[in-house]
Amino acid sequence: MDKTVLLNLLQSVADGKEAVNNAADSLSHLIMEDIDYAHIDHQRSTRKGFPEVIFGQNKTAGQISGIISKMSKQENIILATRVNPVKAADVIKTIPKAVYHKDARMIILKKKAISIKAKGNILVLSAGTSDIPVAKEAYLTAKAMGNQVEYIFDVGVAGIHRLFAHKDLIEKASVLIVVAGMEGALPSVVAGLVGCPVIAVPTSIGYGASFKGISALLGMLNSCSSNVAVVNIDNGFGAGYMAAVINRLTI
Amino acid sequence: MDKTVLLNLLQSVADGKEAVNNAADSLSHLIMEDIDYAHIDHQRSTRKGFPEVIFGQNKTAGQISGIISKMSKQENIILATRVNPVKAADVIKTIPKAVYHKDARMIILKKKAISIKAKGNILVLSAGTSDIPVAKEAYLTAKAMGNQVEYIFDVGVAGIHRLFAHKDLIEKASVLIVVAGMEGALPSVVAGLVGCPVIAVPTSIGYGASFKGISALLGMLNSCSSNVAVVNIDNGFGAGYMAAVINRLTI
Amino acid sequence: MDKTVLLNLLQSVADGKEAVNNAADSLSHLIMEDIDYAHIDHQRSTRKGFPEVIFGQNKTAGQISGIISKMSKQENIILATRVNPVKAADVIKTIPKAVYHKDARMIILKKKAISIKAKGNILVLSAGTSDIPVAKEAYLTAKAMGNQVEYIFDVGVAGIHRLFAHKDLIEKASVLIVVAGMEGALPSVVAGLVGCPVIAVPTSIGYGASFKGISALLGMLNSCSSNVAVVNIDNGFGAGYMAAVINRLTI
Amino acid sequence: MDKTVLLNLLQSVADGKEAVNNAADSLSHLIMEDIDYAHIDHQRSTRKGFPEVIFGQNKTAGQISGIISKMSKQENIILATRVNPVKAADVIKTIPKAVYHKDARMIILKKKAISIKAKGNILVLSAGTSDIPVAKEAYLTAKAMGNQVEYIFDVGVAGIHRLFAHKDLIEKASVLIVVAGMEGALPSVVAGLVGCPVIAVPTSIGYGASFKGISALLGMLNSCSSNVAVVNIDNGFGAGYMAAVINRLTI
Amino acid sequence: MDKTVLLNLLQSVADGKEAVNNAADSLSHLIMEDIDYAHIDHQRSTRKGFPEVIFGQNKTAGQISGIISKMSKQENIILATRVNPVKAADVIKTIPKAVYHKDARMIILKKKAISIKAKGNILVLSAGTSDIPVAKEAYLTAKAMGNQVEYIFDVGVAGIHRLFAHKDLIEKASVLIVVAGMEGALPSVVAGLVGCPVIAVPTSIGYGASFKGISALLGMLNSCSSNVAVVNIDNGFGAGYMAAVINRLTI
Amino acid sequence: MDKTVLLNLLQSVADGKEAVNNAADSLSHLIMEDIDYAHIDHQRSTRKGFPEVIFGQNKTAGQISGIISKMSKQENIILATRVNPVKAADVIKTIPKAVYHKDARMIILKKKAISIKAKGNILVLSAGTSDIPVAKEAYLTAKAMGNQVEYIFDVGVAGIHRLFAHKDLIEKASVLIVVAGMEGALPSVVAGLVGCPVIAVPTSIGYGASFKGISALLGMLNSCSSNVAVVNIDNGFGAGYMAAVINRLTI
Amino acid sequence: MDKTVLLNLLQSVADGKEAVNNAADSLSHLIMEDIDYAHIDHQRSTRKGFPEVIFGQNKTAGQISGIISKMSKQENIILATRVNPVKAADVIKTIPKAVYHKDARMIILKKKAISIKAKGNILVLSAGTSDIPVAKEAYLTAKAMGNQVEYIFDVGVAGIHRLFAHKDLIEKASVLIVVAGMEGALPSVVAGLVGCPVIAVPTSIGYGASFKGISALLGMLNSCSSNVAVVNIDNGFGAGYMAAVINRLTI
Amino acid sequence: MDKTVLLNLLQSVADGKEAVNNAADSLSHLIMEDIDYAHIDHQRSTRKGFPEVIFGQNKTAGQISGIISKMSKQENIILATRVNPVKAADVIKTIPKAVYHKDARMIILKKKAISIKAKGNILVLSAGTSDIPVAKEAYLTAKAMGNQVEYIFDVGVAGIHRLFAHKDLIEKASVLIVVAGMEGALPSVVAGLVGCPVIAVPTSIGYGASFKGISALLGMLNSCSSNVAVVNIDNGFGAGYMAAVINRLTI
Numbered sequence A, B, C, D, E, F, G, H: 001m002d003k004t005v006l007l008n009l010l011q012s013v014a015d016g017k018e019a020v021n022n023a024a025d026s027l028s029h030l031i032m033e034d035i036d037y038a039h040i041d042h043q044r045s046t047r048k049g050f051p052e053v054i055f056g057q058n059k060t061a062g063q064i065s066g067i068i069s070k071m072s073k074q075e076n077i078i079l080a081t082r083v084n085p086v087k088a089a090d091v092i093k094t095i096p097k098a099v100y101h102k103d104a105r106m107i108i109l110k111k112k113a114i115s116i117k118a119k120g121n122i123l124v125l126s127a128g129t130s131d132i133p134v135a136k137e138a139y140l141t142a143k144a145m146g147n148q149v150e151y152i153f154d155v156g157v158a159g160i161h162r163l164f165a166h167k168d169l170i171e172k173a174s175v176l177i178v179v180a181g182m183e184g185a186l187p188s189v190v191a192g193l194v195g196c197p198v199i200a201v202p203t204s205i206g207y208g209a210s211f212k213g214i215s216a217l218l219g220m221l222n223s224c225s226s227n228v229a230v231v232n233i234d235n236g237f238g239a240g241y242m243a244a245v246i247n248r249l250t251i
Helices: A003-014 A020-031 A044-048 A061-072 A085-094 A129-144 A167-172 A186-193 A208-221 A236-250 B003-014 B020-031 B044-048 B061-072 B085-094 B129-144 B167-172 B186-193 B208-221 B236-250 C003-014 C020-031 C044-048 C061-072 C085-094 C129-144 C167-172 C186-193 C208-221 C236-250 D003-014 D020-031 D044-048 D061-072 D085-094 D129-144 D167-172 D186-193 D208-221 D236-250 E003-014 E020-031 E044-048 E061-072 E085-094 E129-144 E167-172 E186-193 E208-221 E236-250 F003-014 F020-031 F044-048 F061-072 F085-094 F129-144 F167-172 F186-193 F208-221 F236-250 G003-014 G020-031 G044-048 G061-072 G085-094 G129-144 G167-172 G186-193 G208-221 G236-250 H003-014 H020-031 H044-048 H061-072 H085-094 H129-144 H167-172 H186-193 H208-221 H236-250
Strands: A077-081 A099-101 A106-110 A121-126 A148-152 A175-180 A198-202 A228-230 B077-081 B099-101 B106-110 B121-126 B148-152 B175-180 B198-202 B228-230 C077-081 C099-101 C106-110 C121-126 C148-152 C175-180 C198-202 C228-230 D077-081 D099-101 D106-110 D121-126 D148-152 D175-180 D198-202 D228-230 E077-081 E099-101 E106-110 E121-126 E148-152 E175-180 E198-202 E228-230 F077-081 F099-101 F106-110 F121-126 F148-152 F175-180 F198-202 F228-230 G077-081 G099-101 G106-110 G121-126 G148-152 G175-180 G198-202 G228-230 H077-081 H099-101 H106-110 H121-126 H148-152 H175-180 H198-202 H228-230
Touching: A061 A077, A061 A085, A061 A106, A077 A129, A085 A099, A085 A106, A106 A129, A121 A129, A121 A167, A121 A236, A129 A148, A129 A175, A129 A198, A129 A236, A167 A186, A175 A186, A175 A236, A186 A198, A186 A208, A186 A228, A198 A208, A198 A236, A208 A228, A208 C208, A208 F208, A208 H208, A228 B228, A228 B236, A236 B228, A236 B236, B061 B077, B061 B085, B061 B106, B077 B129, B085 B099, B085 B106, B106 B129, B121 B129, B121 B167, B121 B236, B129 B148, B129 B175, B129 B198, B129 B236, B167 B186, B175 B186, B175 B236, B186 B198, B186 B208, B186 B228, B198 B208, B198 B236, B208 B228, B208 C208, B208 D208, B208 H208, C061 C077, C061 C085, C061 C106, C077 C129, C085 C099, C085 C106, C106 C129, C121 C129, C121 C167, C121 C236, C129 C148, C129 C175, C129 C198, C129 C236, C167 C186, C175 C186, C175 C236, C186 C198, C186 C208, C186 C228, C198 C208, C198 C236, C208 C228, C208 E208, C228 D228, C228 D236, C236 D228, C236 D236, D061 D077, D061 D085, D061 D106, D077 D129, D085 D099, D085 D106, D106 D129, D121 D129, D121 D167, D121 D236, D129 D148, D129 D175, D129 D198, D129 D236, D167 D186, D175 D186, D175 D236, D186 D198, D186 D208, D186 D228, D198 D208, D198 D236, D208 D228, D208 E208, D208 G208, E061 E077, E061 E085, E061 E106, E077 E129, E085 E099, E085 E106, E106 E129, E121 E129, E121 E167, E121 E236, E129 E148, E129 E175, E129 E198, E129 E236, E167 E186, E175 E186, E175 E236, E186 E198, E186 E208, E186 E228, E198 E208, E198 E236, E208 E228, E208 F208, E228 G228, E228 G236, E236 G228, E236 G236, F061 F077, F061 F085, F061 F106, F077 F129, F085 F099, F085 F106, F106 F129, F121 F129, F121 F167, F121 F236, F129 F148, F129 F175, F129 F198, F129 F236, F167 F186, F175 F186, F175 F236, F186 F198, F186 F208, F186 F228, F198 F208, F198 F236, F208 F228, F208 G208, F228 H228, F228 H236, F236 H228, F236 H236, G061 G077, G061 G085, G061 G106, G077 G129, G085 G099, G085 G106, G106 G129, G121 G129, G121 G167, G121 G236, G129 G148, G129 G175, G129 G198, G129 G236, G167 G186, G175 G186, G175 G236, G186 G198, G186 G208, G186 G228, G198 G208, G198 G236, G208 G228, G208 H208, H061 H077, H061 H085, H061 H106, H077 H129, H085 H099, H085 H106, H106 H129, H121 H129, H121 H167, H121 H236, H129 H148, H129 H175, H129 H198, H129 H236, H167 H186, H175 H186, H175 H236, H186 H198, H186 H208, H186 H228, H198 H208, H198 H236, H208 H228
Parallel strands: A121 A148, A121 A175, A175 A198, A198 A228, B121 B148, B121 B175, B175 B198, B198 B228, C121 C148, C121 C175, C175 C198, C198 C228, D121 D148, D121 D175, D175 D198, D198 D228, E121 E148, E121 E175, E175 E198, E198 E228, F121 F148, F121 F175, F175 F198, F198 F228, G121 G148, G121 G175, G175 G198, G198 G228, H121 H148, H121 H175, H175 H198, H198 H228
Antiparallel strands: A077 A106, A099 A106, B077 B106, B099 B106, C077 C106, C099 C106, D077 D106, D099 D106, E077 E106, E099 E106, F077 F106, F099 F106, G077 G106, G099 G106, H077 H106, H099 H106
8 A cells, every 4th residue: 555545544543533443444454455356465565665466367357447446545556467458448447547558468557657766777678579568568567666667679689689789778777677488598698798687588489399488488597697587487577576676776 | 807907907008018919918818718618708797797607517626627717817706606525625626715615515716805895785595404505505606796695594484483583684685585495485475575676596405296496496486476586496606696786786 | 875865765665665676776776877978876975975076077068967867866965066157057957956156167956955064164265366266166065065164365475464364264274275376385374374284276377387287286285384285276176075074074 | 392391481480480581581492493504493383283393305414413402302202204314323323212214214202102182093005015115104104193093005906806805994094095106096996985085195106107206196186086185296294294183183 | 902902903904904004003003192182001901901090180171081082992991080070071071971970079981881800809998978089989990990899988986886897898808998087097997807908098088287188198107007008198099999909819 | 681782772872873871871771670569680681691581470460561561672582480361361461462371371472583592402201191281381481492392291100111102202302301290200210211411390290198299309309310400399491491501502 | 826726725625634714714815915015916817817026126125025935825927027136136045946137127936837828929129229128028028928929129210121121020920019219219110010019118218308218108109000009118017918918819 | 331341242252252142141241230139230321321320328338349340340430429438448448449539428430530521611619618528429420420520619698709709610610510508598699690500409507497408408499590400408429410411412
């Protein structure tokens, strides 16, 4: 929950505008709310600096909009990931202020503009055109968390001069997110060029022995460059989130 | 290569103490040196802020000490990882100033004391006693890279109050390294408590369906907490390195 | 077969109401019935305390209702699992007294109310909202087998205080069923808090390296808590059944 | 920790025999003790009804005897599993009252005789002679936890009449532990005969496509009998522990 | 090719009814025919005692009926396996004498009634109702190859008395085909009862850790009964074929 | 980019027909072009002798035709692989001169006829009828790259005389491409007959334990014939490309 | 148990030479004997035509000779498989009449010469020299079960003319056992040449992607020839046994 | 067999120096020789341009020297691969002219100097120092087959400038062999720079999720560069052989 919600409530009690009994009830809801199909963790933004993010993949549109509604009473920004277009349309009908980003399959609800919270900046690289949906998910997440983010797409190792053409941008980033499918070699090459932390994101792009991203995942876990850590296959959201919490250290 | 080596050489040329021809030769060696069985990347410390680290597992003692010897002309600190005691003894014989850390299977050669380079601090947690060798490798690496590092061992989820007893230390860290084998649940739980980046290290501790760390690795890649990124099974070195390059942002 | 069916038949013979020849025929059917596509094991309820449960996944609607019809002559309660809505609608048309539980994909036919058969009680926990269908299957199975059952959903380890908020309910259960996807860490944490048996159910919720539940399954098999045993991925039914036969010991 | 240890301490305080300051110190140690390489969870026996069990596989003999020494101040029974003969000999030298069970690779230290704590009884079955070490580990664990336990070895499905010869013993058990390698079919067959809970333990016995127990593990997870739950490959200890916490319900 | 086709051709040449040139052409086609998308192996029935069987899964309806047409000039019986209903309807339109067996997904074209070619008889057992399609494919194949075949379905190990009820039939078979999904335990149990060869067929029936038949396959490969050999997952055809070539030895 | 494009541009500058500024702009585009969703590597044909090939699987029709449009300004031949019929229809609408090869799922745009560039010739063999789509992709690729290519389909090892019937054609090839699914045995047998390089292509044809081509892939990687190298499952394109760059050496 | 043992005992009772009480005791032992670490299935030879075979891999020398001693009272031939040389030496010391076949790792105890029991004959083929140990295990097993057996070694597909040189021998066999490692292609090729049943045995010979026999196993399971069934990796014994029970049908 | 051996024999017959009977015997041996444990394929050098190479891994020293002895009567060069030092010493004792290359684990017997047979040249690259044994095996094999071969070791992607420093050598090669472990990214990067064929060799170097070379193997199979084909893990020999048969086309 956004801290100001808490402060306002306590002020109301102090001012006698709110009965103690009611405030106690409100407070317990402010921390965690049990709505049968979900236990909303309202305390998360206080504890972790960003509210709970809704994993939309196996939830119904009703469950997603239900959770957004409850959360939006306390939070300024709400994200739902892995929402397909059909479900998204249903959610937007209920919550018209939410915006659906189709390529990244994300719903974002902003109650006010997001302010930049870190000095450093994040750069998202993708190896291929087909990796863009995952790269966009990382990009939008890191932006929503208050970072300066840029991206360069389709600079894979088969034509490595395309990568070197962007060396300046790469070297000035505080954190790099590198997204690649197939053999997943790009993070190793990029991390070999710079000293900053690199978050590697394997994608399920490929066929046959790519095994839906296992090949890229293994490649990244075995990177011969040491400034690399890895998130789940197609987990653009996680990469964006991790990059954001790292970039926070540049404040 | 340490930058001062470069400055000294150029100064010698400027001072007429060194012939241009000789200096050119030296310079090309300062960048990369081909010693038949290895291409030493002397430029790495300039480019990445820390010299090449020797992967000792499949190298002979002779190869390890050969590389250390060449590197030590240019670097103040040299690490070799995954060196077994027999090989280590051979290396130490040749390079007596090097120190072997048996529990972490690392050789460290320091030419001078390491200065602290970052404001933040790193905390290493291990789930079990058996994970200590990997945790120690992370600890020693992060320390060698100029960080304030602490550790707490054997605080796995089977007795979760042991973890909560150290909540203060956990909450004040800039970066957490969490080492666990078996089901690898500890990083998820820890990352749920804090907002800082968590580097998760799966270990091969366990038996049967732990599949030499695959179980822990998969658990960590699928963490329901978002501030987690993962390195290879038993890769304490990589975790320490990644934590260090993240912590650098706190300068 | 319900024992009273058997007693009634034998009484009819004793009373001379039923010819011995006919009774012999009936008896052989009462034990096992071959209806070409199935060998119905009518003896199962005598032998195991609960009748055969129909695995609906690869059966046609016709086969399912055929088996229910034959069984319902001898049993008071019949379950069919993994029945999709289309097939379920067909079955319900033939057997209107059967009830379809859509979220758990189960058909239940009760000929009379189920009496509570055990003193202890069973608690079902789920890590996420998406795990609810599997958790509900466990819940309905355990209830159908004559147990007091309760549930708490969406209390995963990313916000562990949600779990601790229900500590009382957790500690008073005789048997726990813990359902989780992704990294499957919840059973380890829960089992570390209590001394009672925990049945862990991995779900296929997740993506990428969750490998349709393998990650959660491995996590649970490698639990560092010892009071845990595991059933198949998404096997809510099996967990509910196992919990029920354990809870029977509290009679 | 054994509850009487706690009661004695508090009584000493009440009687003025122990200063409050000293008692506070003792108490904090009674709950959890940090001995650098381990955080001993002394509270576990109060919380779970049985003290922490030492996983000996990757610990040194020194670590094992160190932990046993600390624990033995508070507990009447201590178990260490997966201890090889060489390490065991070292431990026994330090702690002569401990007994090493070679076939089960367990060290057991009993400070007094174990009393039977449950009315029900546990039966351990093994499919082959080669499965005996795992079966013995289950047997010894369940016995150490205060149960009446019996065993029958080498009654696999290749000669199923050997199993049926023991039908009486099988039917009177409260909980069954069934240990099998290779195809792991025995738990399904046994569970089909009875109504009680069956804990299935896959072993790594076999070769080729047994894949060190994966084949047996998968067989058991897919059991067509519903009163089956599974533990890790070769995890006799876990099976014995789980059977014991189930059997406790028969008190 | 059926041997009489060859004899007739040669007789025509001998009788002067057929020019030598034409006969040479015919002969080369009788052995192998290249129709661009297929090399029909007409010699197979001479060499192996049964004509080539068409693997329909990835062929178009046009390719299937094209091959049947060419083959039917030389053969009395033609089989096509793994043909889905849509393709089958197309094929039947072109070749109306062919019969489609929907449950086994097979097309069979018989030009005359099949005579029994072996003294022994084959029995097909299935563990569950859901395994029937694969069992039927085995049954139809063995019948088409001139064998006496019977079947018993749904006699899995969860209610083993159902199997024992058919002991007489099982003991009098020359060859057994045993079809099972899930844990695949039935072949081991059956093979333990008899001395004849058992062909085990794993099916993809199950879910979760059945891994589309891998679990059953591994179970059968690791059978503790020695008179068992295994075919591919869901390969009813191969099992029927293998049983037929074995049963041929009873002539 | 085709070299003549470059020569023409430079000639225009030399002739004063093109301003230097404009030419510089053109040149930078001639090397690499960033169109947001793709970095087109125009330099590839100079560097590698053939332009970039478009991987169509995860691209939209719009992206594919966008890239073709940009490339076609500089290249005489453009290939797009793994394009399904729906997307292909869309692309052809925009670029009517492109031709869609449905069986190989390829789009080919030729601006002028392809001249033969190598003396040697390439032969494509397929084990079955179902492998034809992959074999055709290899065939079309090698042809598009300026080679003499022939093919023979459905000559798998189950009727090995079909293969030997084509021995002459096989022995006169400079490079062989051998395509097979299921057990993937054909490349080993073929490579044992000849001394030339064999490119083995596993296909996903099969079912059950073929694991979508893994079985064939492993078979080919373990070939006991040494003149074999392997490409990805179903990668007909890669095999054709590799065969072409090998055959180039025969110039 | 050999049937004559049973007849002799009953005759003794009939002749009054043996008391009924003693005979009853003897009889129960004749069927199954519980010697704590094993339940010897003496009835197996009556039921299956050949006595229980001892799986020596995980048994101690003492257990093996103990079982042989008990069995030898009732059987004329006893086999123990997978016995390493050290254990074998110990067993032979206790049972000097037993013979150890080192290359096949088998112990065979014959009380009298084995008579040929079938008209057909069995041929064992191996792909390579390294497969001989497994092939020999098959050969010795089939011989011990009373069959005419021959072998040809090292006729793999890399030089297929070596195989064709033995076509006569291959075509006259009733049952073929084909042993191969690496890609395991030989059974497909051989089975394509003949109409008789082929038992395929994958071996663990190879390295890298042979994955200890998985590659060969998968190849054989996916054989495009239909007269093939498969046994476990390195299971020469099972192949010999299966071939023998098949060959029995030629009586 | 070397062709001159054949010519000499026939000349002797023509000259009447050799009886026809004896010559027939010799000839049959010249083609294939059955020495019980091996069928030596003497025809291979005629058929394939290089004699059979001995796979030494699972053969005894006696078998290896036996085969070399037989072959050396007909061949000028003989290779045995994967021979450990102990076996090698035994072989060299019997065949003192053979040379053991320890780092590559190969035995090479040359009866006369090898002449260069191709115009093109082969370059072997390795990513790391630890990959040298495999790279050396490739180097020695290609050299033994009559090629000009060079190598550059330790030029992996973590310091990519080391690779670019050798661009000239790389660009002038006809065929490249690229050896890499861990993530196996080097072949993709190298193949992106050149137009010639690249043979990629994954090695088992690495740990944890490298899975003994699977990670590198998958990376190479999924290469985004198209001029790449792959051989088995650690198969330096196969890479050298394949490169040699490709390079032959440059004659």
